[in-house]
Amino acid sequence: MADYILAIDQGTTSSRAIVFDSQVRIVAVAQEEFEQHFPNSGWVEHEPEDIWATTVRTCREAIVKAGLAADKLAGIGITNQRETTLVWERETGRPIHRAIVWQDRRTAERCAALKGAGHETTVTAKTGLLLDPYFSGTKVAWILENVDGAAEAAHAGKLCFGTVDSYLLWRLSGGAVHATDATNASRTLLYNIHEGRWDEDLLALLGVPAAMLPEVKDSAAEYGVTTAEILGAAVPILGIAGDQQAATVGQACFRPGMMKSTYGTGCFALLNTGQHAVASRNKLLTTIAYQLDGKTTYALEGSIFVAGAAVQWLRDGLKIIETAADTGKLAKQADAAQEVYLVPAFVGLGAPHWDAEARGAIFGLTRGTGRAELARAALESVCYQTQDLLEAMRGDWSDGASDGTVLRVDGGMVASDWTMQFLADILKAPVDRPKVLETTALGAAYLAGLKAGVYPGLNEFSDSWALDRRFSPQMAGETRARKLAGWRDAVRRTLTQ
Numbered sequence: 001m002a003d004y005i006l007a008i009d010q011g012t013t014s015s016r017a018i019v020f021d022s023q024v025r026i027v028a029v030a031q032e033e034f035e036q037h038f039p040n041s042g043w044v045e046h047e048p049e050d051i052w053a054t055t056v057r058t059c060r061e062a063i064v065k066a067g068l069a070a071d072k073l074a075g076i077g078i079t080n081q082r083e084t085t086l087v088w089e090r091e092t093g094r095p096i097h098r099a100i101v102w103q104d105r106r107t108a109e110r111c112a113a114l115k116g117a118g119h120e121t122t123v124t125a126k127t128g129l130l131l132d133p134y135f136s137g138t139k140v141a142w143i144l145e146n147v148d149g150a151a152e153a154a155h156a157g158k159l160c161f162g163t164v165d166s167y168l169l170w171r172l173s174g175g176a177v178h179a180t181d182a183t184n185a186s187r188t189l190l191y192n193i194h195e196g197r198w199d200e201d202l203l204a205l206l207g208v209p210a211a212m213l214p215e216v217k218d219s220a221a222e223y224g225v226t227t228a229e230i231l232g233a234a235v236p237i238l239g240i241a242g243d244q245q246a247a248t249v250g251q252a253c254f255r256p257g258m259m260k261s262t263y264g265t266g267c268f269a270l271l272n273t274g275q276h277a278v279a280s281r282n283k284l285l286t287t288i289a290y291q292l293d294g295k296t297t298y299a300l301e302g303s304i305f306v307a308g309a310a311v312q313w314l315r316d317g318l319k320i321i322e323t324a325a326d327t328g329k330l331a332k333q334a335d336a337a338q339e340v341y342l343v344p345a346f347v348g349l350g351a352p353h354w355d356a357e358a359r360g361a362i363f364g365l366t367r368g369t370g371r372a373e374l375a376r377a378a379l380e381s382v383c384y385q386t387q388d389l390l391e392a393m394r395g396d397w398s399d400g401a402s403d404g405t406v407l408r409v410d411g412g413m414v415a416s417d418w419t420m421q422f423l424a425d426i427l428k429a430p431v432d433r434p435k436v437l438e439t440t441a442l443g444a445a446y447l448a449g450l451k452a453g454v455y456p457g458l459n460e461f462s463d464s465w466a467l468d469r470r471f472s473p474q475m476a477g478e479t480r481a482r483k484l485a486g487w488r489d490a491v492r493r494t495l496t497q
Helices: 048-065 108-116 119-128 134-146 150-155 164-172 201-207 241-249 308-317 326-333 371-396 415-426 441-454 458-463 477-494
Strands: 004-010 016-020 026-033 073-080 085-089 160-162 180-183 215-217 221-227 234-244 258-265 268-276 285-292 295-304 341-343 360-365 405-408 431-435 467-471
Touching: 004 048, 004 134, 004 164, 004 405, 004 441, 016 048, 026 048, 048 119, 048 164, 073 164, 073 241, 073 458, 085 134, 085 150, 085 164, 085 431, 108 119, 108 134, 108 341, 119 201, 134 150, 134 415, 160 164, 164 180, 164 221, 164 234, 221 441, 234 308, 234 341, 234 441, 241 258, 241 268, 241 285, 241 295, 241 441, 258 371, 258 441, 268 285, 268 371, 285 441, 308 371, 326 371, 326 415, 341 477, 360 477, 371 415, 371 477, 415 431, 415 467, 415 477
Parallel strands: 004 073, 073 234, 180 215, 258 405, 405 431
Antiparallel strands: 004 016, 016 026, 085 160, 221 234, 258 268, 268 295, 285 295, 341 360, 431 467
């Protein structure tokens, strides 16, 4: 009986494949990093072929490690870096430009012009999003305007637009399926999240032809099957969700008021608001958490552009650490008397500030500042930004995000006990770390397994969620207030708007 699930977790800096068994336990993992391209200041690109090749190799490796044949897979779930934008030829599958990554800021001026023309109110009302270069809509518009012949080809139906999930689905199915799920569609600036459809007014505003858009389906749905030569057998693709929504599912945040935060390259906090799309008063995003059986569950989201990327900067840019794990050790050694603040606005600031022009800054440097203090400041910056998000969510969601909020966390950074304790201290709230940290892949696997009939319903899956450790606040109130005041002053000095 085919009762294993393969989860594809295609991220910003690496592709991973994880095989889960019928008890939702990890059987095998494969991961491969790929190159980042920075052709201009604030621009970030990926080679589409790198995304594809690393995905296929890791899938094959994970299946071999699991000791399985592909015909033992009941289905595939895909989760992906959201907003990253690809355009390819419908007939050949050839991308007409590198993928423009979610971090890319090249359309900042376009967004500012649209705001200046008074369009943001309408855009936000329809999509729950803000006019920011982060989202896919202005990226695809840029490609159509800057690649010779692209606009004409798109209008003629010869081009496909998609986020990474859609591109992988297209290639896995041998070009047979051009589709996406509601969570990824909700991040494009082109999708009306209240009416569940691509919006003609938004398409006209950005000059994106409807002919190039994918079909939008539930997060657990029959998307198609892989061609047999890719994995050795034709395997059904049964689940898709953007990475942060997949993590929300993997953390079993199915009840309104439940909140999770994922710490990867960036940090993304989602608060389940149920069937009600809450309009934020604090520059948070209203988004789709997941869509099952045609029913949409909404969330409030706060997006931090730089979390783990700050640690990567210490390693690859400053070269003051060898591995990410070094930061926690160094933070423990830092001089407590020095209060150094890193505002990691390397690609602008996300929620709740949304300042695309802001750039990174460090405050509080002394002659005594060294590796340890910079490492501590990088880790603390992630926690301070999370506090900014939680405070904004509390302002928008009176029913759920009270002082009784418990934050479920996942992602690479949560392995650091030091960071999680500081997070609990600065939030003045408990932080729960699950036993299964691969919650993004777990969410994708669960969606596929749910559709395949391998995994149980939401309530039973929620009951299986297991706690590894709860971090409770320990910091003195006066210390916390002083540290937060220093952070807010540093952010104020960094903002350009």
